[in-house]
Amino acid sequence: MPDSIEKWDYFELTLNAHTSGNPFLDVTFEAEFTHQHRSLKVSGFYDGDNTFRVRFMPDVEGDWRYVTVSNLDALNGQTGEFICTPASKGNHGPVHVTNTFHFSYDDGTPYYPFGTTCYAWTHQGEALEEQTLKTLKEASFNKMRMCVFPKFYPFNENEPVYYPFERNAAGEHDFTRFNPEFFRHFEQRVGELCQMGIEADIIVFHPYDHWGYSRMDAESDYRYLRYLIARLAAYRNVWWSLANEYDFMLDRKPMEQWDEYFRILLAKDPYNHLRSIHNGDTEKNYDHTKVGVTHVCIQNWDTKQVKRWRRDYQKPIINDELEYEGDIVFPWGNISAREEVHRIWIMVTNGGYAGHGETYMHPQDILWWSKGGVLHGESWRRVAFLRKLMEEGPVGGLTPMEDSWVWTRVSGGKNGDYRLIYFGEHQPLSWIEGLPDSPDYEIDIIDTWEMTIRPGTRRIMKPFKAITGANPEPPRYELILPGKPFQAVRIRKR
């Protein structure tokens, strides 16, 4: 009986081979996986202790065969087969772009990203990492932005448990020799997120570093990226985020190098996982129209620009740093919970998506945004509430309302007969724009902060003579609203 693997899980082939040189440099090793007329080439990798592995994520049920190719005899020409069985409940496959501006899992289930950020959570040791996972079980995030490399930055002064490269006694790295223990640990965390239905938005490079990981030469960068792909691409929940704040590394990694990373991902990731790159300076967005970029990952506090980004890039927009809820000294990490929720609602109701973050001062410097731990703020529950609303809505995301100047001031999105209008800082006592004239609609009034939903009431509006004349025919209806800020309206056909 051949092995059986659930669709979108991964098959792993392990082979042993001894090599006298540097197995990370000297050994080529890949496998070709074939189902009927379809075959994919997948890179293998060295995992230490004379062990080589190749991982493959099948996306079609049925029989798969493989054959290995290597410059080492022990790894060459090995064949085998396995059966790909149906995906179990909760396994929807990887996420891809759908309908230009949105996402869905490969099984067609819509995916609305409501992520959070814990940049360095996998570098904090067992106790804190387990606490982070526990928190994630209780929260409702479905994406995690996380760096491969550890972070050296304010509130991040601790050394990691594992280092990604071999180090000698003097602490000098050998960038040609990966530390398999580091990557096994990182993979374990990615796999645990996968089990919880959380996409791992893996940040490949970042500038906050005192180990030299952001200053490796180009060849070492490319080798590292290929190694990451070989190890991690078979995890269905992997997204590639080439950088946190690529523009802060242009002194070390010029623009053509960033383009080359995208080309490596395009060439080496057989599953075409999502690919993005994240700016630091709000004036220095990457050119997200480039073909390697699947979706726009942006840092910008000015969320009301979302319609412009949609227009400019024609790809899904995720604003993953619209500033974090918190109280630290840095302005990117000290907005109020209300403001955090407000900005996320603006992004989503205008047909974009947004990421959560939290940076409250902590006596041991355990800030969620970097180290994980527990959530201290008030926005995360409201994000969960909004996610639920979106998932209860029609399939696919929202298209921003654009038929009137009103929607430059108030946020509104639609999908077929469905409307989600967000008033934010506006507090009208009644509303008319974007409402259906027919009674065949259910209208709910949503308090985005209190997380309440109650049926809305309409009444015939007192006409504005200067606009409609004294007795407009047919009469116009207005929706009664509570006259306080941070309200929303949901309109659904009965």
Place this chain on the structure above:
Amino acid sequence: MPDSIEKWDYFELTLNAHTSGNPFLDVTFEAEFTHQHRSLKVSGFYDGDNTFRVRFMPDVEGDWRYVTVSNLDALNGQTGEFICTPASKGNHGPVHVTNTFHFSYDDGTPYYPFGTTCYAWTHQGEALEEQTLKTLKEASFNKMRMCVFPKFYPFNENEPVYYPFERNAAGEHDFTRFNPEFFRHFEQRVGELCQMGIEADIIVFHPYDHWGYSRMDAESDYRYLRYLIARLAAYRNVWWSLANEYDFMLDRKPMEQWDEYFRILLAKDPYNHLRSIHNGDTEKNYDHTKVGVTHVCIQNWDTKQVKRWRRDYQKPIINDELEYEGDIVFPWGNISAREEVHRIWIMVTNGGYAGHGETYMHPQDILWWSKGGVLHGESWRRVAFLRKLMEEGPVGGLTPMEDSWVWTRVSGGKNGDYRLIYFGEHQPLSWIEGLPDSPDYEIDIIDTWEMTIRPGTRRIMKPFKAITGANPEPPRYELILPGKPFQAVRIRKR
């Protein structure tokens, strides 16, 4: 003994003359006023009942003489003199631009505009107009945006008490014949504002009209503007605002006509009163770099753009419609009081200015923004508080802080050693940017909503190793803040 007139009050010469035709069209009448080597030509006007008047506001103390010139013998060659005496307390003269981005009165007293809008308040009848004046006495506004013409618009369906032109029994206007009663009433209100220290920002044209005032031909427009100048320019508190929402009238008044209005003001207003023009669509700012424009009057909810406007126009910026506090159905009139105060603080701390407005639903449609009456909201008191702070600060306005990316997210302005930092939606527990290192400064923490001011405390900051190393020399100080939104900090040299 010749008459005596206080500086910046006006001298009025009244002459009687009978004319059989249309005195508004047929009679030319002006006077030249001379003090030593200086002389100014001033247009006179017909005030009905065979009465002609010419008004003159002297700006230099001492003897002034005049001689009239007219095509009517009775109005020609009349001479006289008067003495200009020192200005009394509270009379600072007209307001002009100073230091590129700011304003002061002619006597050098700084003027920080904290205005409000009651578009049609002079058209509401004695009782309501007196109530408006009473409210203004209690509030702290020092500028009023007000239309000459009445307004036809939602919540404005009443006819005015007076019409600006003669009307026949059928209600048809004769645009060649002004109604002196209308203008006498309007002047009275301008004069009453002047006595209260309130600048009258007089809106010459606006589109909200069912009488035809926005659709007169160009010649009638020019005649009307010249008549306004002749009647009103001698009031020291007059500002000319050529339009509310000029871009909504481009179908009726093409761009060259707007330029011509500015040329008429430049030619006919001997006192060079402030001149501006106000957009409707936020994408359709007038080209405020044009020479006739003394300062930028803008409508834009996105107050964080103020530094861009300063850079683009190099003139004082007043955002007079950053949306109004209220709860009406239109998004320009339903932001929360907190948001109104927030936007005004952003404008001011970034070296601009802002106008207040209020649009709460009212059973008799008496909304402050148009009809006046009483204030119902909560922002006006906070505007008064901010005005007081500005007036307690150093002479001249603020220059925005620009030396760090921090100031793209948090608002800060400076003037010499003085700093005013506004955190808005940010709620840090401590702060370092823009603080002096020396102890010779008084630092206050201001709650912009609660209107409290209390001394701030500084402490040596725990260093961020990743930025400064473990023991920076000299140590850096941080200011302790309350960790809640809508706070500000004032820094003054002892």
